[in-house]
Amino acid sequence: MGVIRVVALCGSQAPQSSTESLLRVAATHAELLGADVCFFRGEQLRLPLYGSPADARDAAAVGELLASVAAADGVLLGSPSHHGSLSGLLKNAIDYLEGLRDHANPYLTDKAVGCVAVGAGTQGPVNTMRSLRDTVHSLRGWPTPLGVAVDRASALCQGIPSPAVEHQLAMVSRQVVEFALARRAGAGERRVGN
Numbered sequence: 001m002g003v004i005r006v007v008a009l010c011g012s013q014a015p016q017s018s019t020e021s022l023l024r025v026a027a028t029h030a031e032l033l034g035a036d037v038c039f040f041r042g043e044q045l046r047l048p049l050y051g052s053p054a055d056a057r058d059a060a061a062v063g064e065l066l067a068s069v070a071a072a073d074g075v076l077l078g079s080p081s082h083h084g085s086l087s088g089l090l091k092n093a094i095d096y097l098e099g100l101r102d103h104a105n106p107y108l109t110d111k112a113v114g115c116v117a118v119g120a121g122t123q124g125p126v127n128t129m130r131s132l133r134d135t136v137h138s139l140r141g142w143p144t145p146l147g148v149a150v151d152r153a154s155a156l157c158q159g160i161p162s163p164a165v166e167h168q169l170a171m172v173s174r175q176v177v178e179f180a181l182a183r184r185a186g187a188g189e190r191r192v193g194n
Ligand SMILES: Cc1cc2nc3c(=O)[nH]c(=O)nc-3n(C[C@H](O)[C@H](O)[C@H](O)COP(=O)(O)O)c2cc1C
Pocket: 012, 013, 014, 016, 017, 018, 019, 020, 080, 081, 082, 083, 084, 085, 118, 119, 120, 121, 122, 123, 124, 125, 152
């Protein structure tokens, strides 16, 4: 059984992004559980608006994104709350997953997806979490039971999460990795049963 692969997509390109700080902590916890994490920073997701012309460099960046998502067993999504929803940067990158429509496992099929939403208050990130989960459902993914929706002022101090928030991030990563392991074990059983 190979290593579990997790892809992390960060929906903020802000300098000292609070979303990136928290998503990196979640990614580190996934690595501590033995996962191989491919992390896309906000800048790496700076792609032309989906459906508009793309140059060769953009096409290469999209290809890298699609290959990483297709190869992943699990996903971590991090988004700032932008007007009560996920950032346009992340939504646009997710729209490119339409490129996986005809893949053997289309879109996010069979992948657990841990979501992290960060706002400048509490209402925004909670609504953003809901948007993230709706989007994941649309892509046939499995949002983890726990998501992390936080007000950045109380969740982080100089880029370091509070112990309570770190605990939540660790749990989300555990749920992503354990779901991937369970799916693999289940696939093995189905093969044995055939
Ligand atoms: C365009 C824009 C819209 C925002 N809308 C909301 C919002 O609706 N609710 C909220 O709580 N915070 C909102 N914020 C604040 C950000 O969610 C918050 O500062 C977050 O921590 C930014 O994450 P980042 O540092 O990773 O970019 C908004 C910020 C921007 C730039």
